[in-house]
Amino acid sequence: MALLTPEDLANMTNALVENDRLITELTDYSLDGLCRKIYGTVPRNEKIAIIPVTAGNGIIGSFSESLLFTVQHFGMDGFITENTDVAGYYEAVTNGADIILMADDLAYIAHNLRNGKIAHNQICTGRIYAEILCHAKDYADDKDVLVIGLGKVGTPALETFLNEKQNVYVFDVDSKRVDEILTDYPVFKYDPAKEPKSFFKIFEATPCADTICESALKENSIVSTPGIPLGISDELIEKYKVRVVSEPLGIGTLSMLYDVFD
Structure with missing residues (x-):
């Protein structure tokens, strides 16, 4: 799969809302409802930190902001760290993050610091x-x-x-x-x-x-x-x-x- 560009993300917020509507029409489940069904999990007020990463080709414009929109659109608590990379990770942890979202050129992951679960975007x-x-x-x-x-x-x-x-x-x-x-x-x-x-x-x-x-x-x-x-x-x-x-x-x-x- 190709790396995202700022142009790919330009209409992301509208696309997410519209696709959520379409998924509901097709399946009778909202997107978060379908996720609950297939994973058997629920959010429990986790604090989600989004860490910008500069490795490789660097930070993709609007990437972190798009993640924050997704988190907040579905009623979750999230924030983007002011620092990047390792300093951003330290900031996230010291500010009470439960879940980390971060990506470089090779992997985009979610890591739950409380239960140890880790997820890869491609899968x-x-x-x-x-x-x-x-x-x-x-x-x-x-x-x-x-x-x-x-x-x-x-x-x-x-x-x-x-x-x-x-x-x-x-x-x-x-x-x-x-x-x-x-x-x-x-x-x-x-x-x-x-x-x-x-x-x-x-x-x-x-x-x-x-x-x-x-x-x-x-x-x-x-x-x-x-x-x-x-x-x-x-x-x-x-x-x-x-x-x-x-x-x-x-x-x-x-x-x-x-x-x-x-």
């Missing part, structure tokens, strides 16, 4: 975007799902679908990765050229545009995608009345927090 993002499709009420009896992108986000999503007894079809531009997945998991290879098949439920996690071909779509398909840029064209969205769950940061962040709550 939690894959899981929550998959669970949205698993809980789509209109297609509860349709078990077929297409997973496009079999990397560090797509693989946890694939595992979630299998745990939820879905029939998983997989595609990746890396044919060796597809072969590995077919060896390790009870899934089906998706080959639109040889065996075209359409789906109501599509998960996409790639850093590429237009990965979802027209033959994969049905009218009113749901595309659940943390991928940036969006993997489906506006023309196909309009033509097939596709419902798209896609937001750059908040959905995965909330999933991380519920993963480390008690």
Whole structure:
């Protein structure tokens, strides 16, 4: 997955609110309600510290502010440390933080200092975007799902679908990765050229545009995608009345927090 940019986060707050509304429409659960259901945890007035990190490519503009919006939007107590890096960590702990949110170029984590739980964004993002499709009420009896992108986000999503007894079809531009997945998991290879098949439920996690071909779509398909840029064209969205769950940061962040709550 590509690193976020300030441009990716420019409309994040509106996107989070709109996607929360769409998730409720699709599943009958709000985003935080769905997280409660799948993780079996609840917030208990934890204080959440967001630590800006300067390592690697440095601080992404609006990243910390977007995290703070997410935390506060869902009724939690959070703050951004004035200091960065190790000094920021010290500030967070001495100011009574229960949970730390911080990211560098390689990992974005949530760490609960009280119970020791730690969550990785790629795993939690894959899981929550998959669970949205698993809980789509209109297609509860349709078990077929297409997973496009079999990397560090797509693989946890694939595992979630299998745990939820879905029939998983997989595609990746890396044919060796597809072969590995077919060896390790009870899934089906998706080959639109040889065996075209359409789906109501599509998960996409790639850093590429237009990965979802027209033959994969049905009218009113749901595309659940943390991928940036969006993997489906506006023309196909309009033509097939596709419902798209896609937001750059908040959905995965909330999933991380519920993963480390008690």
